[in-house]
Amino acid sequence: MNSVKSPNIKAVFFDIDGTLISLKTKVIPESTQNAIKNLREKGIKVIVATGRSINDLNHIKHIEFDGFLTFNGGYCMTIDGQVMFKQTIHPEDIKNLINHSEKSSVSFSLMYEDKVRISHESPQVLELYTHVNIPVPPLYDKETLDIENVLQVNVFIEPENEVSFMKQVMPNSLSSRWTSLFADVNPGGISKQKGVEYFCEHFNIDVTETMAFGDGGNDISMLKFVEIGVAMGNAGDNVKEIADFVTEEVDNHGVEAALIHFGLLD
The missing domain is CATH 3.30.1240.10 (Hypothetical Protein, Haloacid Dehalogenase-like Hydrolase; Chain: A; domain 2)
Incomplete structure (x- = not known):
């Protein structure tokens, strides 16, 4: 896969199930773990963006992140425990x-x-x-x-x-x-896109400096909003249609492949 010149990406948002975690093996591929580590070493913020609860993240606790966008944007928290946003259902x-x-x-x-x-x-x-x-x-x-x-x-x-x-x-x-x-x-009004907006404001990052990975319908608002929206190879057709780039499946090192493609990894 040939790499392309990437914008100045300062933050990358990752869905969990079907993106970070394989729905087949229930684990995060080693290539993905290494990719996240390399991004953070380059000073790029790495943020979870999931529909899961803030307390249902044990499967990724062994990886260091810079923030957690949970409940599809309804609860956003920094790595040091600061709750940036919280919205309950009527x-x-x-x-x-x-x-x-x-x-x-x-x-x-x-x-x-x-x-x-x-x-x-x-x-x-x-x-x-x-x-x-x-x-x-x-x-x-x-x-x-x-x-x-x-x-x-x-x-x-x-x-x-x-x-x-x-x-x-x-x-x-x-x-x-x-x-x-x-x-x-x-x-109403809550989505992963809104969560991305909160984190951009918190880290003083423009949306043109963001990238996101996802595979489900609840990722669509986020993938359309960021500068580079990446759909996993295992994503639904409705997700692939709106993405800027479709990578390999999670089990075939899709995260690593897309980051290399856009020049964020060597």
């Missing part, structure tokens, strides 16, 4: 979700700053937590349920039902997805 949407779930077969996960609770252990819920290699969370207790501080919801609905569900049940929120299994639901 409580009325959570009420509607619970009422809807009690009348239907829809299951969901409620994600907080310090915990996750699930509606019930449906096959779809169990598949999700196996998929991302995280223990299945406890069931929520309706008597003590906190509806004020939910940062993100995973709703297990089919893609074809997503638009009508959001309009009827959670109208104050925004949905996106990286799998057909479920939709990520975040506060």
